[in-house]
Every structure is written in C-alpha cells, then in structure tokens.
Amino acid sequence: MPRSPVYFESIEIGEKIESIPRTVSETDIWTFAYLTADFFPLHTDAEFAKKSIFGKPIAQGMLVLSIALGMIDQVILSNYDVSSIIAFFGIKDVRFLRPVFIGDTISATAEVVDKQDFNEISGVVTYRLEVKNQRGEAVLSALYSALIRKNPSK
Amino acid sequence: MPRSPVYFESIEIGEKIESIPRTVSETDIWTFAYLTADFFPLHTDAEFAKKSIFGKPIAQGMLVLSIALGMIDQVILSNYDVSSIIAFFGIKDVRFLRPVFIGDTISATAEVVDKQDFNEISGVVTYRLEVKNQRGEAVLSALYSALIRKNPSK
Amino acid sequence: MPRSPVYFESIEIGEKIESIPRTVSETDIWTFAYLTADFFPLHTDAEFAKKSIFGKPIAQGMLVLSIALGMIDQVILSNYDVSSIIAFFGIKDVRFLRPVFIGDTISATAEVVDKQDFNEISGVVTYRLEVKNQRGEAVLSALYSALIRKNPSK
Amino acid sequence: MPRSPVYFESIEIGEKIESIPRTVSETDIWTFAYLTADFFPLHTDAEFAKKSIFGKPIAQGMLVLSIALGMIDQVILSNYDVSSIIAFFGIKDVRFLRPVFIGDTISATAEVVDKQDFNEISGVVTYRLEVKNQRGEAVLSALYSALIRKNPSK
Amino acid sequence: MPRSPVYFESIEIGEKIESIPRTVSETDIWTFAYLTADFFPLHTDAEFAKKSIFGKPIAQGMLVLSIALGMIDQVILSNYDVSSIIAFFGIKDVRFLRPVFIGDTISATAEVVDKQDFNEISGVVTYRLEVKNQRGEAVLSALYSALIRKNPSK
Amino acid sequence: MPRSPVYFESIEIGEKIESIPRTVSETDIWTFAYLTADFFPLHTDAEFAKKSIFGKPIAQGMLVLSIALGMIDQVILSNYDVSSIIAFFGIKDVRFLRPVFIGDTISATAEVVDKQDFNEISGVVTYRLEVKNQRGEAVLSALYSALIRKNPSK
Numbered sequence: 007m008p009r010s011p012v013y014f015e016s017i018e019i020g021e022k023i024e025s026i027p028r029t030v031s032e033t034d035i036w037t038f039a040y041l042t043a044d045f046f047p048l049h050t051d052a053e054f055a056k057k058s059i060f061g062k063p064i065a066q067g068m069l070v071l072s073i074a075l076g077m078i079d080q081v082i083l084s085n086y087d088v089s090s091i092i093a094f095f096g097i098k099d100v101r102f103l104r105p106v107f108i109g110d111t112i113s114a115t116a117e118v119v120d121k122q123d124f125n126e127i128s129g130v131v132t133y134r135l136e137v138k139n140q141r142g143e144a145v146l147s148a149l150y151s152a153l154i155r156k157n158p159s160k
Numbered sequence: 161m162p163r164s165p166v167y168f169e170s171i172e173i174g175e176k177i178e179s180i181p182r183t184v185s186e187t188d189i190w191t192f193a194y195l196t197a198d199f200f201p202l203h204t205d206a207e208f209a210k211k212s213i214f215g216k217p218i219a220q221g222m223l224v225l226s227i228a229l230g231m232i233d234q235v236i237l238s239n240y241d242v243s244s245i246i247a248f249f250g251i252k253d254v255r256f257l258r259p260v261f262i263g264d265t266i267s268a269t270a271e272v273v274d275k276q277d278f279n280e281i282s283g284v285v286t287y288r289l290e291v292k293n294q295r296g297e298a299v300l301s302a303l304y305s306a307l308i309r310k311n312p313s314k
Numbered sequence: 315m316p317r318s319p320v321y322f323e324s325i326e327i328g329e330k331i332e333s334i335p336r337t338v339s340e341t342d343i344w345t346f347a348y349l350t351a352d353f354f355p356l357h358t359d360a361e362f363a364k365k366s367i368f369g370k371p372i373a374q375g376m377l378v379l380s381i382a383l384g385m386i387d388q389v390i391l392s393n394y395d396v397s398s399i400i401a402f403f404g405i406k407d408v409r410f411l412r413p414v415f416i417g418d419t420i421s422a423t424a425e426v427v428d429k430q431d432f433n434e435i436s437g438v439v440t441y442r443l444e445v446k447n448q449r450g451e452a453v454l455s456a457l458y459s460a461l462i463r464k465n466p467s468k
Numbered sequence: 469m470p471r472s473p474v475y476f477e478s479i480e481i482g483e484k485i486e487s488i489p490r491t492v493s494e495t496d497i498w499t500f501a502y503l504t505a506d507f508f509p510l511h512t513d514a515e516f517a518k519k520s521i522f523g524k525p526i527a528q529g530m531l532v533l534s535i536a537l538g539m540i541d542q543v544i545l546s547n548y549d550v551s552s553i554i555a556f557f558g559i560k561d562v563r564f565l566r567p568v569f570i571g572d573t574i575s576a577t578a579e580v581v582d583k584q585d586f587n588e589i590s591g592v593v594t595y596r597l598e599v600k601n602q603r604g605e606a607v608l609s610a611l612y613s614a615l616i617r618k619n620p621s622k
Numbered sequence: 623m624p625r626s627p628v629y630f631e632s633i634e635i636g637e638k639i640e641s642i643p644r645t646v647s648e649t650d651i652w653t654f655a656y657l658t659a660d661f662f663p664l665h666t667d668a669e670f671a672k673k674s675i676f677g678k679p680i681a682q683g684m685l686v687l688s689i690a691l692g693m694i695d696q697v698i699l700s701n702y703d704v705s706s707i708i709a710f711f712g713i714k715d716v717r718f719l720r721p722v723f724i725g726d727t728i729s730a731t732a733e734v735v736d737k738q739d740f741n742e743i744s745g746v747v748t749y750r751l752e753v754k755n756q757r758g759e760a761v762l763s764a765l766y767s768a769l770i771r772k773n774p775s776k
Numbered sequence: 777m778p779r780s781p782v783y784f785e786s787i788e789i790g791e792k793i794e795s796i797p798r799t800v801s802e803t804d805i806w807t808f809a810y811l812t813a814d815f816f817p818l819h820t821d822a823e824f825a826k827k828s829i830f831g832k833p834i835a836q837g838m839l840v841l842s843i844a845l846g847m848i849d850q851v852i853l854s855n856y857d858v859s860s861i862i863a864f865f866g867i868k869d870v871r872f873l874r875p876v877f878i879g880d881t882i883s884a885t886a887e888v889v890d891k892q893d894f895n896e897i898s899g900v901v902t903y904r905l906e907v908k909n910q911r912g913e914a915v916l917s918a919l920y921s922a923l924i925r926k927n928p929s930k
Binding site: 340341344345348353355357359360361362397 | 777796797798799801802803806807879881910
Binding site: 644650651653656657658659660661662664666670672674675681682683684685687688689691692693696699704707709710711712713714715717718737745763 | 792798804807808810811812813814815816817818824825827828829834837838839841843845846847849850853856858859863864866867868869870871882892
C-alpha cells in the first residue's frame with residue numbers, strides 16, 4: 007500500500023496533525039549547543055542559569071521549535087508521499103511562551119489555518135504550530151508555511 | 161577587563177553584528193536530522209533529492225537559521241556580559257530565499273531595526289538577520305527579537 | 315483523533331509496515347563507531363577497506379539493522395498508541411546479505427509472520443524484516459518479535 | 469611486535485573474550501535514538517516510561533547489543549590482525565533478559581561455541597555473547613557468527 | 623566594520639584573552655569518549671569511578687584542555703581576522719591540577735608570555751592557559767604557541 | 777582470565793604500545809568543532825582553507841592528539857587492569873609536524889621513555905607518543921606522563 011501524495015487541493019483548513027510526545031534531555035540541549043556553537047549561558051552555564059529568572063538551565067527556543075517541527079514531520083512522512091511538498095516556505099510569528107526545562111516532555115500539534123494559490127502548479131499552506139509540555143501548558147506557538155504541489159492530474 | 165553588560169538604552173538602531181563564516185557540512189545536516197528525528201527526504205534521501213527541483217540534498221531551513229543565530233550569538237557572547245539579556249522573545253517572518261548545499265559557506269549579519277519599551281525594567285530589541293553564501297547571495301532572512309534589561313543604575 | 319492502541323488480537327499475519335527510505339551517510343557510520351567504540355577497520359580505516367573484498371568502507375551490519383528497525387518504528391509510532399507494546403522480545407536469524415556503502419539508500423519492510431499466545435495479558439508477535447537498497451537488492455533480513463498486550467476490554 | 473592474524477584453524481571452541489565494563493548513560497540512549505530516529509517512548513518519553521512496567525526509561529535493546537558487540541571487538545582489535553575476519557555473518561537468537569537503566573554498568577563475554585567449514589578459504593565461527601550488569605545479572609544473550617579466513621600458508 | 627588581522631608585531635606580552643564560562647556536562651564527557659573511542663573507566667565506568675580517589679567520574683583531561691582552547695579561540699575569532707594565524711605550533715607543559723566533575727563550570731584565560739622571531743614572515747607567540755572552576759580553583763594550566771604572520775605592509 | 781594490574785615496577789623503559797590505524801573523517805573534524813565550539817576557519821570554512829598554505833581543511837591538532845591518545849588507551853584497557861593508573865599527569869612538548877587531511881589514516885605508538893619515583897605508593901611514567909599517517913610520515917609527537925601505583929604487595 008504505497009503512500010499517496012499530499013496535494014494542495016486535498017489539504018483542508020482545520021486539519022490537524024498530532025505528534026507523539028518526547029522528553030527534552032540534557033543531551034538535546036548540549037547537542038543543539040554543539041551544532042550551533044552557541045553557548046548562551048542560560049542553556050550551558052549552570053552558575054549563570056541559577057541566577058537567572060528561571061533558576062536553572064532552560065532549553066534553547068530554537069531547539070524546541072526544531073524538535074516540534076521534526077515531530078510533526080515524522081507523522082507526515084509516515085503517512086504521505088511527500089514528493090508533492092516542494093519546499094519549506096517560511097516561518098511567521100514564533101513565540102516562546104514558557105521555559106522548557108530538562109526532563110519536560112513536549113508534544114506538538116500543527117493545524118492548517120490558511121491556503122493560498124501561489125502559481126499554476128503549487129500553493130502555500132500555512133500551519134499553526136502549538137507545543138505543550140506534560141502539564142498541558144503552551145510553551146511555544148508559531149505559524150509556518152510550505153509550498154505544496156497541485157494535483158497534476160487535475 | 162570584564163565584559164560590560166549590554167543594556168537596552170545603549171543599543172542603537174542601525175548597529176550591526178557580523179558573524180564569522182562557516183561551511184555547512186554533511187555532518188551538520190545529519191546531526192540536525194538526528195536531533196529533530198526529521199528525515200525529510202530532501203535532506204537525507206539522495207535518490208529523492210536527485211529528482212527534486214534542487215537536484216541534490218539541501219540543508220534544512222531550520223538548520224541554516226539555527227546556525228546563523230548561533231554565529232551571531234558567539235560574537236555577542238565574546239564581547240558583552242549577557243546577563244542583561246533576559247530571554248529570546250520571538251521570531252517573525254523567516255524566509256528561505258535560496259537553497260544551501262553541502263559545502264556552501266554561510267555568514268550572517270544581524271542589524272538592530274527596532275526598539276520598543278516593554279516594561280519598567282526591560283525593552284524589546286528587534287534584529288534583522290541576513291544570511292549569505294560564499295557568492296554573496298542571500299539565502300535566508302528573518303526578524304527576531306530579544307527582551308533586554310534596562311540599565312538599573314539610571 | 316487520538317491514536318488507537320495496537321492490541322495483540324487485532325494484529326494479523328501478513329500485515330506489512332513499510333518505512334520511508336533513508337540514505338546511509340558517512341556521518342551514520344562514524345556516529346555508530348563512536349557510540350559502540352568499535353573501530354573495526356572495514357568501516358573506519360580507508361586503507362584496510364581498500365584491500366578488503368569490498369574495496370571501500372561498508373556500513374556496520376548492526377547500524378543497518380538498527381536504522382531499519384528504527385525506520386519501521388517511526389511508522390508504527392506515528393499511527394498507533396504503543397502503550398500496548400510491552401517490550402522488544404528478541405531477534406532471530408539476522409542475515410547480512412549484501413554490503414551497504416556510503417551513499418546507498420535503504421528502505422525496510424516488516425511483515426507479521428507469526429503470533430503466539432504468551433500469557434493471559436499478552437502475546438508474542440514475530441515480524442520478518444527485509445531491508446533493500448536503491449536498486450531493490452536485499453541487503454539484510456531478520457526475524458524479530460515483540461511482546462504485545464491483549465485488549466483488556468475483551 | 470605486530471599483531472598476528474586470527475585464522476579459522478587457530479580459534480578453539482571454549483575460548484573466551486572478556487570486555488571491559490562501561491556504564492550506559494543518558495547520552496548513549498539519546499545518541500542511539502538520534503541515529504535510528506526511533507523515539508519509542510519507553511526510552512525517550514519520561515511520562516510514558518513512568519507508567520510502564522519498568523517505572524523509568526530503559527536503554528534500547530539494540531543499543532545494549534551494539535555496545536556489547538563493540539566492547540568485544542575492541543579487545544579483539546587490540547590483540548589481533550583482523551584482516552583475516554572477512555565479514556560479520558549473522559546473528560541468531562538475541563534475548564533481552566532484563567532492563568538496562570541509565571547508570572547501569574554492563575560488561576560482555578563472547579565464547580566460541582561453534583566452528584563450521586564454509587568453503588576452501590574460510591569458516592564460520594559462532595560466539596555466544598552474554599551481557600551482565602554491575603550486579604552480575606544477565607541482561608542480554610545472543611549468538612552471532614563471523615566468516616573467518618583459513619591460514620593461507622597451510 | 624571588518625575584523626582586523628592580528629599580526630605578530632601588534633601582539634604584546636601581558637595581553638590577556640578571557641573566555642566565557644561553560645559547564646562541563648555528562649554529554650561532554652561521553653561525546654569526548656565517543657570521538658576518541660577511549661572508555662578509560664575513570665570517566666565512563668561509574669562503579670570504577672566510585673572506588674577511585676575521586677569517588678565519582680571526572681572529565682577527561684584532554685576534554686578540559688580542548689574545551690578551554692576552544693573557548694579562547696571563540697573570543698579571538700569574534701574579534702580578529704585570523705588569516706594571519708598560520709598554524710597551531712605546539713603545546714608545552716600541560717598540568718592537570720584538580721579534577722573537573724560533571725556540573726563544574728570552567729572558564730579560561732590565555733596570556734601572552736613570550737614572542738620569538740621565526741622567519742622573515744612570521745613569529746611564534748606563546749600563551750599561558752589557565753583554567754579555573756566555579757570556585758576560582760585552578761584545574762589546568764598549559765603553555766601553547768601559535769605561528770603568526772608579520773605585517774606584510776611593514 | 778582476569779586482566780592483571782599494570783604496576784609502576786613492572787613497566788620498563790623501551791616498552792612500546794602500538795595502536796590500530798584509524799581514518800580521520802569529516803565527521804571527526806566537525807564533531808571536534810562541535811564539542812569545543814571552536815570553528816577556527818582552517819578546519820570548518822572551506823573558502824578560508826582553500827586560500828591557506830594547506831589548500832584545503834585540515835584536522836585540528838588537538839583532535840589528532842586526542843584520537844592518538846585514545847587509540848593507545850584502547851590497547852592498554854584491552855590488556856590490563858587499569859585501576860593501578862591513578863591519573864593522567866601531564867603533557868609536555870606536543871609538536872604538530874604535518875597536516876592531517878580528511879581521509880588520512882593515522883596510527884600511534886607510545887614508548888616508555890622515563891620513570892620517576894613520585895611518593896611511597898606511586899611513580900610517574902613518561903611516554904613518547906608518535907603519530908604517523910598512511911605514508912609513514914610523522915604528523916605529531918608528544919611526551920605525556922601518568923601517575924601509576926606501585927605494587928602494594930611488595
């Protein structure tokens with residue numbers, strides 16, 4: 007049973023994709039610091055973090071956003087032929103709502119909130135991403151969009 | 161010669177921070193896929209990438225954004241006491257302008273484009289991030305903002 | 315739309331799970347060598363590999379097996395509530411059929427080939443794992459089994 | 469004093485290789501999840517693991533097997549010229565006997581249990597792998613085999 | 623405002639570079655063990671470390687040295703055009719003065735202590751590296767030198 | 777057959793330990809850059825490296841040293857009970873003799889060159905480390921020493 011392509015026309019506003027949950031570990035925080043070479047002390051200097059308004063190290067906002075987008079992608083990839091997704095188009099309005107600490111378990115939801123024609127062969131679909139922790143508190147929200155092919159057989 | 165804090169009042173619109181350049185490697189792309197568990201085939205499936213509009217694997221947009229923000233942070237951390245930076249506030253309007261391929265060398269510039277009072281003790285500073293490749297072509301632009309403390313001695 | 319549990323009773327012999335494809339990179343091979351501290355020269359010594367029957371470095375058999383099982387798990391996790399899967403039970407008869415080189419793109423299929431009662435609350439389900447490269451050639455086969463909960467409401 | 473090759477003829481049933489011990493860390497578990505993109509919640513979702521029969525996250529079975537085989541290989545590589553080892557041949561009957569938790573320290577023993585002629589130039593040697601934790605409890609057992617060259621000078 | 627080259631003539635004995643602090647994490651220790659394939663039990667075997675004179679795992683000396691040199695380099699790279707630095711020349715007299723435990727936060731200072739002519743186009747600059755923990759205790763000292771270009775316009 | 781301790785008295789000047797060879801990969805260079813957050817452009821900026829005296833990226837000197845020491849340690853750990861090795865004592869006179877490029881295969885030799893009494897229970901043993909590439913050219917030399925326990929039964 008091959009995966010079917012996800013064409014622009016068949017995506018409906020209001021559709022939701024729900025990720026599985028994932029704990030944010032110390033290893034996640036350090037690997038993200040390694041990759042970006044960004045040792046901002048709120049994340050990687052325990053003494054600094056102790057004196058901050060958070061009292062202990064927090065996960066990088068970009069890590070939480072990257073993991074959340076990845077968690078959503080896993081569900082899409084498992085269920086659709088994504089050769090119809092041309093490119094990641096843009097991100098709008100990312101808000102870091104609450105700190106994510108080591109050991110917090112986050113999950114994400116992406117809801118289709120807008121569809122716009124782009125050209126003859128593709129359209130732009132916009133998703134609202136919401137990330138929650140294990141207590142159901144919102145920790146991050148964002149709007150992002152993808153360029154998705156129209157059904158060539160139509 | 162201790163680093164001096166970077167207070168809201170002393171930041172001026174038009175100020176620019178320039179990162180050092182960094183090549184985007186295959187290891188970067190895979191480590192980002194590992195960290196996010198996102199094996200979107202444009203990045204990690206050579207056969208899929210061959211047939212895509214790009215003809216070969218491209219770096220993840222979020223990787224390029226994360227590295228660019230990290231490259232800017234390194235310069236800030238090397239020159240200022242960042243205990244006055246309270247939190248990463250948000251990201252607005254990220255655009256992925258051109259693909260970044262394995263072996264491309266990117267550098268980033270962040271320019272202060274807006275300052276807004278937030279409350280008695282802090283303000284929001286907005287930066288325009290521009291990322292270029294080794295040919296000087298823009299590959300990504302974004303607006304992001306940080307919550308920065310006001311000088312307590314004033 | 316919450317994921318539904320995957321209970322022992324509802325799993326049918328002949329059912330198939332198909333992974334998405336993934337290229338095996340140099341980074342994969344080195345990260346596996348790092349994790350296992352196993353620098354067997356066929357994988358990490360270019361001079362040794364040149365003189366071997368393969369002529370160049372090959373991916374570790376255990377890496378291919380681990381990636382393939384992970385690729386199958388991603389599809390299961392994206393579609394089912396896995397709290398009914400109690401534990402990974404065992405692996406039987408792993409065969410390394412062809413070398414996997416850097417740049418090869420593999421995909422995996424897991425087919426339910428056996429179901430056995432284990433105790434009142436669970437049963438053992440056995441899967442045949444087949445891993446192929448981008449030319450459709452089998453590179454690895456294995457049998458593995460999981461301990462899966464029976465439907466408590468029955 | 470160059471390492472001597474390990475030829476099929478000179479390997480004796482009953483021979484044992486003992487690894488050094490190694491603690492299984494949180495970093496190990498996450499790196500294995502990264503590499504395989506397998507975020508099965510028993511390993512990487514603290515909330516899920518709390519409610520499981522284990523009460524907390526456990527190491528992936530494949531991680532324990534991979535580390536154990538690597539630990540054995542290190543001893544072999546340190547003592548023999550392995551150009552006589554043609555390939556990893558297969559794995560039979562892996563059993564996950566007890567959970568391995570973060571902080572457990574494992575060590576492995578591999579004992580030669582079978583030798584079979586394969587063709588004129590090589591034979592198949594089968595090892596029984598036993599992995600124990602710091603309390604001496606068996607956590608994993610497996611049978612695996614390698615294709616090993618015969619002494620060309622005989 | 624482009625970075626200016628750091629020429630041999632302009633470097634003065636007594637000049638100091640101060641790094642930002644960084645906590646040494648369990649992930650650091652394991653990543654260094656991965657990279658070097660060195661599982662010396664004082665770092666990666668919790669049972670062994672318990673019985674050692676340190677009572678618990680300590681960071682590898684080479685990890686502390688590598689991180690400290692990297693922390694210094696970040697400051698140099700952020701402030702100078704390093705195309706005038708030809709090569710890392712050598713290290714002399716590294717002393718491991720106190721153990722660094724997981725969670726300790728280290729910072730480094732490099733002071734220019736010697737300058738020697740090398741040839742017409744370059745000279746050797748020697749730095750004394752001092753690494754301290756969060757209590758201000760010295761944990762490592764070293765002397766290292768770099769080959770640095772003379773100002774070609776002189 | 778348990779490993780025997782390696783006591784100060786039994787170590788003889790002139791003794792040699794030979795590592796197995798290992799290729800230095802792009803992944804090694806990036807992982808070392810990640811870990812140290814040191815993106816010195818000779819290693820991680822392809823455009824900079826092109827214009828350097830080496831013409832292409834070279835491995836970090838500290839990476840080569842760290843890998844070489846690790847390769848020697850693997851052989852020691854595989855053959856001795858190292859509970860008699862109290863600590864890494866120091867490094868003297870590291871020289872970076874030739875560049876190591878991606879794809880070069882290095883191996884290391886450590887020779888005991890000095891033994892000094894330290895106190896009643898231990899002595900300092902000094903090793904000369906020599907690292908060569910696949911063409912037999914010396915790429916790094918160093919002297920390092922370890923504090924090793926005396927035989928308590930004497």
